[in-house]
Amino acid sequence: MVQMNIVQAVNSALDTVLERDENVVIFGEDVGYFGGVFRCTDGLQAKYGLHRVFDTPLSEGGIASIAIGMGINGLRPVVEMQFADYIFPAFDQITNELAKLRYRSGGEYWAPVTIRTPCGGGIRGGHYHSQSPEVYFTHTPGLKVVIPSNPYDAKGLLTTAVEDDDPVIFLEPKRLYNGPFDGDHTAAAKKWDTHASGEVSEDYYRIPLGEANVVTEGSDVTLLAWGTMVHVAQAAAARSETSCEVIDLRSLLPLDLEAIVASVQKTGRCIIIHEAPRTSGYGGELSALIQEECFWHLEAPVQRVTGWDTPFPHTLEWEYFPSQERVMETISRTMENN
Amino acid sequence: MPEPPARPGEKPDFSQLKLPKAGEAPRPPVDGDAADMRDLAFSLVSVLDPKHKAVGDWDPKLDADTLRTGLRHMMLLRIYDDRMQTLQRTGKLSFYMKSLGEEAVAIAQGMALRHEDILFPSYRQPGLQMVRGRDLVDMMCHCISNQRDNVKGRQMPVHYSWRDGNFVSISSPVGTQFPQAVGAAMAFAYRGEENVAISWVGDGTAAEGDFHYAINFAAVYRAPVILNVVNNQWAISTHMNISTGGTTFAARGIAYDLPSIRVDGNDFLALYAVTQWAAERARQGLGATFIEVFTYRAEAHSTSDDPTRYRPKDEWKSWPLGDPLERLKAHLKAIGEWDNKRHTALEKELNELVVKSYKKAEEYGTLDEGPYPPTSTLFDDVYKDELPHLRKQRQQLGV
Numbered sequence A: 001m002v003q004m005n006i007v008q009a010v011n012s013a014l015d016t017v018l019e020r021d022e023n024v025v026i027f028g029e030d031v032g033y034f035g036g037v038f039r040c041t042d043g044l045q046a047k048y049g050l051h052r053v054f055d056t057p058l059s060e061g062g063i064a065s066i067a068i069g070m071g072i073n074g075l076r077p078v079v080e081m082q083f084a085d086y087i088f089p090a091f092d093q094i095t096n097e098l099a100k101l102r103y104r105s106g107g108e109y110w111a112p113v114t115i116r117t118p119c120g121g122g123i124r125g126g127h128y129h130s131q132s133p134e135v136y137f138t139h140t141p142g143l144k145v146v147i148p149s150n151p152y153d154a155k156g157l158l159t160t161a162v163e164d165d166d167p168v169i170f171l172e173p174k175r176l177y178n179g180p181f182d183g184d185h186t187a188a189a190k191k192w193d194t195h196a197s198g199e200v201s202e203d204y205y206r207i208p209l210g211e212a213n214v215v216t217e218g219s220d221v222t223l224l225a226w227g228t229m230v231h232v233a234q235a236a237a238a239r240s241e242t243s244c245e246v247i248d249l250r251s252l253l254p255l256d257l258e259a260i261v262a263s264v265q266k267t268g269r270c271i272i273i274h275e276a277p278r279t280s281g282y283g284g285e286l287s288a289l290i291q292e293e294c295f296w297h298l299e300a301p302v303q304r305v306t307g308w309d310t311p312f313p314h315t316l317e318w319e320y321f322p323s324q325e326r327v328m329e330t331i332s333r334t335m336e337n338n
Numbered sequence B: 001m002p003e004p005p006a007r008p009g010e011k012p013d014f015s016q017l018k019l020p021k022a023g024e025a026p027r028p029p030v031d032g033d034a035a036d037m038r039d040l041a042f043s044l045v046s047v048l049d050p051k052h053k054a055v056g057d058w059d060p061k062l063d064a065d066t067l068r069t070g071l072r073h074m075m076l077l078r079i080y081d082d083r084m085q086t087l088q089r090t091g092k093l094s095f096y097m098k099s100l101g102e103e104a105v106a107i108a109q110g111m112a113l114r115h116e117d118i119l120f121p122s123y124r125q126p127g128l129q130m131v132r133g134r135d136l137v138d139m140m141c142h143c144i145s146n147q148r149d150n151v152k153g154r155q156m157p158v159h160y161s162w163r164d165g166n167f168v169s170i171s172s173p174v175g176t177q178f179p180q181a182v183g184a185a186m187a188f189a190y191r192g193e194e195n196v197a198i199s200w201v202g203d204g205t206a207a208e209g210d211f212h213y214a215i216n217f218a219a220v221y222r223a224p225v226i227l228n229v230v231n232n233q234w235a236i237s238t239h240m241n242i243s244t245g246g247t248t249f250a251a252r253g254i255a256y257d258l259p260s261i262r263v264d265g266n267d268f269l270a271l272y273a274v275t276q277w278a279a280e281r282a283r284q285g286l287g288a289t290f291i292e293v294f295t296y297r298a299e300a301h302s303t304s305d306d307p308t309r310y311r312p313k314d315e316w317k318s319w320p321l322g323d324p325l326e327r328l329k330a331h332l333k334a335i336g337e338w339d340n341k342r343h344t345a346l347e348k349e350l351n352e353l354v355v356k357s358y359k360k361a362e363e364y365g366t367l368d369e370g371p372y373p374p375t376s377t378l379f380d381d382v383y384k385d386e387l388p389h390l391r392k393q394r395q396q397l398g399v
């Protein structure tokens, strides 16, 4: 085990899969010689050669569609979209083609493509470097959607995603790349080296998709989160007098409904926390599932703490970003329903 | 796999460029047939010769005052850029992008147009605002994200919007503005107005689908639009050899039967002349022009970038087309309309203007200290009128 941040963990996963499977190819904007604007592919072109790790023209639609063609013809592409905000020029190729290929061909064709992309806010990136577009993809049958919250999970989940024969949208919360972030932007930036999940094996390992992780155990309210919000939820739970159980979903699709149901049946209360806007956010889906599965166990309405229904702002970022305080207030409100 | 001519540690190499002599490219009549001017897509229109004289058919024959105005705008843009970049390092801005080495693009092209012509720029043409007389204080208030930022702190710095200057809001997703400019041009034509629309994208961006939508629609509807690809050789770390299959960018316009011209982007006079030609053609109802502006991105892509990781450190010094500002200055001197004394005085004046403007802008706050636009503005402008669910969210936030 060595200390890694998420950038290094992603790099290590890619290194491992390139080494193990000669069908793996990596490409995207600035990922080759330069190693990516977040440096996730640093050194891989030098190690594996120009034909396996390469730069592409600036065209997300091009990147996605070329990946599909390669996937159809036996390769296993892992592509990078420079920011999740820039995935939309590829939307048609991803949602109409990549997602539906297996189904529409009666199972004859598929493309095992992994699309990595940095998502989420907290870096003063304004609306075009901060979005969390997970629901566009969870809403599209045929795609898997994965989002790690720490280096250990990032490597294990990415390895599994690449080896999966279905297409996977792999979201990397960019605010977590270099250290955990609990929403307190006034505190000094932390590094992963003091965090238990910053210990990562340099060897090959996998974490199955669809297994949530209970990161904090508790008895009174369940907090569901993914990506950066896992850390915000944990910090709020630690400050709250209520006993909170925090679950890191890790994978939105497949979803570990069993873990969610087990927890909510125990606590009787649930709060869902996500950065993306509230309306039609994944919190709505989870909330519906919980009332279907746990209605008779609920002591209070399921609540959501989310980004507002506005584009992600630049200057007023911290008024937008779901804070520990908003989570704690919601915990109190949920507990009032006694 | 394509590669750039030189990487860090190697000698800059521009030997792949075949650059014709200044004045060599012919100037076709404004109402000429696109099929008769295809050579212009492979040539390079330039007017300033090595002795700094204006030569050839494309010389726009500008008077000395206009040339001095152009020089002034370019100098102001460069000084402004330097100042803002320095302030970014001290935390007053979250981010910045310079135009160094390609100042002539916004300045000369902007000056060749009329105020009513609508601009759809990328983040690399802020200089258009200087041409159209925007108050520097307003530009700075946007960049330092204070309470007077006219886009209300919604966007990162350099994503200006300025309706009074017909300068349309800049978006980060590259290339989206290109086909929008075609639509704006069609709206002018629909109303029977003589105005034109103009847009710019980078060499990298010319790989996006939006680029192709734009030139196709522009050709199909003969829209009064000027579509420019600013080929500054680099798209962050991606050299233009990795953006295009070999021929010039300008050559792409030929396939759509558009007049397609490649122009020396560091030659103020050539840029002015080509833009004026294209605007005249559009105003006469003869349709769109496609321009490749050939230049070099002398600075980092942005303050988040470190170009020494992917290109030779001193590559700009070897750029065969020189520095646009120095070239215009040398021309003005060569025709006896400028001297070092006046230059130094102007530099001082513009430096003072920038410093004074920043002092004023800072009075309204900065990103590191505030004050910011009021929190309630977070919910404004999502729709024309606030919808009930947003009102509720605003109340939840207590504003």
Ligand SMILES: Cc1ncc(C[n+]2csc(CCOP(=O)(O)OP(=O)(O)O)c2C)c(N)n1
Binding pocket: A029, A058, A060, A082, A086, A089, B124, B172, B173, B174, B201, B202, B203, B204, B205, B206, B230, B232, B234, B235, B236, B297, B301
């Ligand atoms: C759709 C989209 N994809 C990726 C990016 C990230 N990005 C910003 S600028 C840039 C390079 C643009 O290069 P070029 O078009 O040559 O313009 P230049 O910066 O050289 O003016 C990239 C990849 C983006 N802003 N939008």
Ligand SMILES: [Mg+2]
Binding pocket: B202, B203, B204, B230, B231, B232, B233, B234, B235, B236, B297
């Ligand atoms: Mg460029």
